Each structure stands twice: as structure tokens, then as C-alpha cells.
Amino acid sequence: MSATKILKVRVDREHCQGHARCFALAPELFELDQFGNGRERGDGTVPTALEDKARLAQANCPEMAVEIIEE
Amino acid sequence: MSTRPPSADWSTDFDHLDPRWAEDPYPIWDELRQKCPIAHTERFQGAYFPSRYEDVRAIAYDTEHFSSRRPVVREVRPPLIPAPPITSDPPEHRPAKQVLLPAFTPDVITRHEPRTREICRELLARIGERKRCDGAVEYSQEIPVRVIAHMLGVPEQDGNLFRRWIKEVLEIGITDFAVLMRAQGEMIAYFADKIAARRASPGEDLITYLVNVRVEDRTLTDDHINGTLRLLLIAGIDTTWSAIGSCLWHLARHTDDRRRLIAEPSLINSAVEEFLRAYAPVTMAREVVKETQVAGCTFKPGQMVLLSFPAANRDPAMFPDADRVILDRAQNRHAAFGLGIHRCVGSNLARMEIRVALTEWLARFPEFRLDPDAPMTWSKGTVRGPRELPLLLDA
Numbered sequence: 001m002s003a004t005k006i007l008k009v010r011v012d013r014e015h016c017q018g019h020a021r022c023f024a025l026a027p028e029l030f031e032l033d034q035f036g037n038g039r040e041r042g043d044g045t046v047p048t049a050l051e052d053k054a055r056l057a058q059a060n061c062p063e064m065a066v067e068i069i070e071e
Numbered sequence: 072m073s074t075r076p077p078s079a080d081w082s083t084d085f086d087h088l089d090p091r092w093a094e095d096p097y098p099i100w101d102e103l104r105q106k107c108p109i110a111h112t113e114r115f116q117g118a119y120f121p122s123r124y125e126d127v128r129a130i131a132y133d134t135e136h137f138s139s140r141r142p143v144v145r146e147v148r149p150p151l152i153p154a155p156p157i158t159s160d161p162p163e164h165r166p167a168k169q170v171l172l173p174a175f176t177p178d179v180i181t182r183h184e185p186r187t188r189e190i191c192r193e194l195l196a197r198i199g200e201r202k203r204c205d206g207a208v209e210y211s212q213e214i215p216v217r218v219i220a221h222m223l224g225v226p227e228q229d230g231n232l233f234r235r236w237i238k239e240v241l242e243i244g245i246t247d248f249a250v251l252m253r254a255q256g257e258m259i260a261y262f263a264d265k266i267a268a269r270r271a272s273p274g275e276d277l278i279t280y281l282v283n284v285r286v287e288d289r290t291l292t293d294d295h296i297n298g299t300l301r302l303l304l305i306a307g308i309d310t311t312w313s314a315i316g317s318c319l320w321h322l323a324r325h326t327d328d329r330r331r332l333i334a335e336p337s338l339i340n341s342a343v344e345e346f347l348r349a350y351a352p353v354t355m356a357r358e359v360v361k362e363t364q365v366a367g368c369t370f371k372p373g374q375m376v377l378l379s380f381p382a383a384n385r386d387p388a389m390f391p392d393a394d395r396v397i398l399d400r401a402q403n404r405h406a407a408f409g410l411g412i413h414r415c416v417g418s419n420l421a422r423m424e425i426r427v428a429l430t431e432w433l434a435r436f437p438e439f440r441l442d443p444d445a446p447m448t449w450s451k452g453t454v455r456g457p458r459e460l461p462l463l464l465d466a
Contacts, residue, residue, distance in 0.1 A: 017410075017411060017412065017414035018172065018414060018418075019408065019414060019418060020176075020177055020418070020419060023177065024177075024340065032176060032177065032178075034172075034173050034176070035169060035172035035173060035176070036172050036173075036175065036176035036177065036419065037172075056401065059401065059402040059403075059404070060344075060402065060403055060404060061404065062404045062405065062406055062408075062410055062414075063410065063411075063414075064404070
């Protein structure tokens with residue numbers, strides 16, 4: 001197997017302040033808790049078709065709390 | 072206010088009540104960013120003004136040196152008037168904020184969307200077939216007043232009272248201490264009455280929610296509830312009214328953007344974010360409580376900081392082409408709702424109101440422009456937006 005990179009998103013819970021931009025831009029990848037703070041859905045794996053949305057979510061987080069990790 | 076001497080130098084004597092600042096602050100902020108990124112004034116018993124995004128951000132995050140206990144820069148330092156969580160610092164801030172958050176998530180806010188849409192349509196129907204109207208007075212300002220009344224479960228007719236208090240607290244009260252304290256007293260009495268009424272007979276509104284909610288197994292004190300309600304009233308109205316008004320002002324002057332938004336309705340969400348960036352209405356304040364340095368400038372205890380999210384949003388180092396409104400701006404980490412722990416609790420509500428207000432307006436009046444024969448006016452002070460916005464509706 002070639003080393004195909006897996007992209008994952010992660011919300012830094014310490015920095016998230018609940019602007020909810022990630023959820024608005026990529027609801028397939030992010031959800032909100034009862035306080036409206038963001039978190040990645042499941043283990044954060046980003047399907048190839050949603051990579052652009054993941055980057056959009058990252059580029060619009062005012063707290064810079066959305067991380068994209070390549071595994 | 073007519074006796075205020077004009078600002079002699081923006082970097083050493085700034086005055087955000089100066090008519091030039093109220094009218095068009097953006098060139099002033101540009102000049103400051105280049106010459107003196109942290110301005111100071113001896114007015115208001117001493118205050119700093121950071122003009123760059125990175126410095127606004129650093130101060131917003133630094134709750135150790137910068138307290139939120141006085142959220143407005145005023146001529147005098149009035150006694151502390153708690154309105155949690157906006158006036159709270161850690162560690163009190165977190166529980167006071169957590170209490171409110173579940174009532175303002177996007178899901179919960181969606182439930183208020185049908186009433187918001189109805190309100191917009193009622194207001195548009197009232198304008199009817201007329202060829203001119205005041206977009207600020209007859210439309211923008213009415214929407215958040217009625218939405219907040221609906222959420223609090225108080226009569227919409229009380230809106231006149233709310234508008235007067237807001238003007239007294241956020242504009243006149245900056246320089247007139249007696250007016251500020253009178254308005255605060257009236258609001259406290261108004262909500263004390265409502266709180267007592269909800270205790271006797273619960274409803275399904277925010278006041279009832281706050282009366283019943285438990286934090287660490289205790290209910291909130293009446294003082295706490297009263298302060299929070301005053302915050303929701305003050306922060307929930309002229310902020311959003313200003314934002315909607317600024318959007319209409321922009322669209323009245325930019326036919327290309329207006330037509331594009333009508334042709335591409337899916338742009339509405341990014342357009343709202345871009346309007347929020349470019350015309351962010353809210354400037355907050357901090358009080359320096361411990362000496363520190365930001366960007367090489369010493370911040371002295373007892374001085375205030377005019378924390379301008381609108382200025383941060385126009386910093387070209389953070390936002391390329393910062394003075395241009397780009398409806399589909401792809402990267403937009405704007406700070407219109409603040410940064411750090413004091414992120415506006417009503418941001419999801421404000422976004423919904425702005426989106427619905429613009430969509431409904433454009434559906435009814437796709438073509439409109441400023442009335443060249445009637446002047447528009449901007450508010451002064453802490454919240455910036457059109458207070459009179461005469462529009463021609465035939466285009």
C-alpha cells in the first residue's frame with residue numbers, strides 16, 4: 001500500500017469559543033455540543049470530497065481552533 | 072456634547088465621539104495603524120486605542136491584565152454595574168456564560184426564525200407602496216427590538232422604552248452620568264417586576280428560563296438575573312439594528328453587490344460574514360488592572376482600553392483588501408463578535424436576524440438607493456450603525 005495520507009479535522013476544545021463557523025461551513029465534519037461549542041464528528045476523518053470544506057472551516061475560525069492533521 | 076473640543080491628534084488625543092470619527096473612522100484607523108498602532112488619549116480619564124488586529128486579539132485574550140468589569144469607555148468611571156457575563160472576569164465568567172449558552176445555540180435560534188421573518192414582512196407591509204422610507208428607523212431598528220421582546224416574553228410595545236434606555240446607556244450616558252444612572256435604575260425596576268411575575272406564573276421565555284436555571288445546583292440570584300437581562304436587552308438590540316442598517320447602507324450604494332446577492336442567493340451566508348467584518352458595529356472596553364506591555368506600549372492600571380473589533384476587522388495585515396467588501400471572501404476570521412471568552416453569546420441570533428432581514432428586504436425591494444436629498448446619520452460611541460437611513464425605493 002502506498003502511504004495515502006488521511007486528513008483529519010480536530011477542534012481544539014481549549015480555544016473554541018462557540019462561534020460555530022465550522023458547523024455552518026462544514027456540518028458534515030463538525031457538530032456542536034449543548035453549549036454551542038464545536039467538535040469534530042466521529043474521529044474527524046475527512047472524506048476526499050470534503051477536503052475543501054475542511055480547509056474552509058479552518059480558514060474561518062476566528063479563534064484558530066480548527067486543526068487539520070495529516071496522518 | 073457640542074462643547075467637546077475636536078481631537079487635535081488621533082494618536083495622542085483620540086476621541087471616538089468626535090463627529091469625524093463617527094462619520095468615517097476607517098481612514099483614521101488606517102493612519103493610526105501606520106503611525107502609532109496603539110493610540111492614547113487623556114480624555115475619558117485616560118484610554119488606549121489599539122488599531123491592529125493582532126493587538127486587539129492579544130488584549131481580548133489577556134484577562135489577567137485587562138478586566139471586563141467596565142465594558143464601555145465613559146467620561147467618568149461609574150460605580151461597577153454587574154451585567155454577567157459581559158462584565159465578568161475569570162473565574163466568575165465561565166459559569167455565568169455557560170448558563171446562557173444553551174439558550175442561544177443555532178438549533179434553538181432556528182426556532183425564532185419564523186417569528187423573525189413575520190416581523191420583517193409586517194414591517195415591509197407597513198412601508199407598503201411608498202417610494203421612500205427610513206431603512207434604519209422603519210426597518211432595521213424594529214427587528215431586533217421585536218425579536219428580543221418575543222424571546223423575553225415582554226410586550227413588543229415596550230420597544231420604545233428599550234430604545235430610549237439603549238440610547239441613554241450607550242450614547243448619552245457616555246458623557247452624562249445622571250442619565251446613565253437613571254436609565255440603569257429604570258431597567259432594574261422593569262426587570263425586577265418581570266422576574267417577580269415569572270416566579271409567580273412561569274412562561275416559556277428567557278426570563279422564566281433564567282429564573283429556573285440551576286448552576287452548580289443553585290438558582291441564580293435576582294441581582295444576577297436582573298443584570299443578565301439588562302445585558303440581553305442592551306446587547307441584543309442596537310448591535311443587530313446597526314448591523315442590518317449598515318448592510319442596507321452598503322447595498323443601497325453598491326448596485327453590483329445588491330444584484331449579485333439577488334442572483335446568487337446561496338451567497339447570503341458569506342455575504343453576512345463579510346458585512347459583519349467590514350461594518351462590525353460593536354466596540355467593547357477593557358480596564359487595565361495590572362501593568363503590562365502590548366506591542367511595546369505600556370498599559371497603566373486604571374486606564375481604559377477602547378477595544379475596537381471594527382478596527383481589527385479592517386487591518387490589511389489580517390484581511391487582504393480590508394476596505395473592500397467581497398461577498399464571497401473565502402477566508403474570513405473576523406472579530407465582529409469578539410475574540411476569546413467574551414465571544415458574543417447572541418452571535419447565532421444576530422446572524423439569523425441579519426440573514427432573514429436582508430433576504431426579506433431584497434425580495435420586496437430589489438432596487439433601492441440612498442435618498443440624495445435627506446441626510447443619513449451614524450450613531451456615536453460604542454455601537455456604530457445608521458440611525459437615519461433615508462432610502463428611495465423605486466431605484
